[in-house]
Amino acid sequence: MAEEAKEESTEKKSGGKGIIIILLVVMILLIIGIGVLTFFLLTSKNHEGGGDAAATAQHASAEHGDAKEEVKDGVVRSYSPKYKQYDPPEPGAAPQYFAMEPFVVNFKGQGQAKFLAVTIKFMTHYPQLVKDLENYRPMLRNDITAMLRIQTYTELNQDNGQQLLADKILKIAKADLEKNNIYPDLLEAVYFDRFVMQ
CATH class of the missing domain: 3.30.479.30 (Band 7 domain)
Known part of the structure; x- marks a missing residue:
């Protein structure tokens, strides 16, 4: 009987350790998953909004000179000095x-x-x-x-x-x-x- 009690307590201790290990692994995977998801969400917003707009503006300034175009009421009011004014x-x-x-x-x-x-x-x-x-x-x-x-x-x-x-x-x-x-x-x-x- 004493041996059976020892085996039961050993099984309970090792079973408890297994659950703790499994919970730790699940928590680590959740943290990594949330980090990856956050990274992708932040980088996709930069590409949709600021990233493409910055690239477009840079391309436009390279195409039409360094000066910025000024548009009021849908009409171009000023533009690059490389063109006839x-x-x-x-x-x-x-x-x-x-x-x-x-x-x-x-x-x-x-x-x-x-x-x-x-x-x-x-x-x-x-x-x-x-x-x-x-x-x-x-x-x-x-x-x-x-x-x-x-x-x-x-x-x-x-x-x-x-x-x-x-x-x-x-x-x-x-x-x-x-x-x-x-x-x-x-x-x-x-x-x-x-x-x-x-």
């Missing part, structure tokens, strides 16, 4: 428009329509830019015509086809301006006076 528009000034002659091109490939005819206007708040755009009219016309010739009826017949085309035209015009040391974001939008597919 224009007098800033008066607050609340009406936008100015630069009209291009109509473009008529054949559609690429086969489709229901054979021709695309568009008349566009560029919008800016800088009257001096409208005057300067006249000097770049042949370049703009050439590059826009080349882009229009590779469009297909299927692409333009989508619900947002006209807006996609306007975005492409604006991108080409901004690239042409930047090549000529004119700040591209001064050109704000493209509008269609006429958009016909026949």
Whole structure:
């Protein structure tokens, strides 16, 4: 009997130690898990908010010079001195428009329509830019015509086809301006006076 009592007390002692060890291991794993989770949450917030914004700002400043762009009321008021400088528009000034002659091109490939005819206007708040755009009219016309010739009826017949085309035209015009040391974001939008597919 005495031996059985000793065995029971030894089993109880070793069983208690096992539970304590298991609890310690579980607690250590929980602490490590919480630490890892906290690390990932904090680093993901830095990448979503501050990290990408800082990288974007750094990329933009490298792309457009060291000076910061100042935008008020949705209009660029000042920008990098590496570009040609224009007098800033008066607050609340009406936008100015630069009209291009109509473009008529054949559609690429086969489709229901054979021709695309568009008349566009560029919008800016800088009257001096409208005057300067006249000097770049042949370049703009050439590059826009080349882009229009590779469009297909299927692409333009989508619900947002006209807006996609306007975005492409604006991108080409901004690239042409930047090549000529004119700040591209001064050109704000493209509008269609006429958009016909026949």
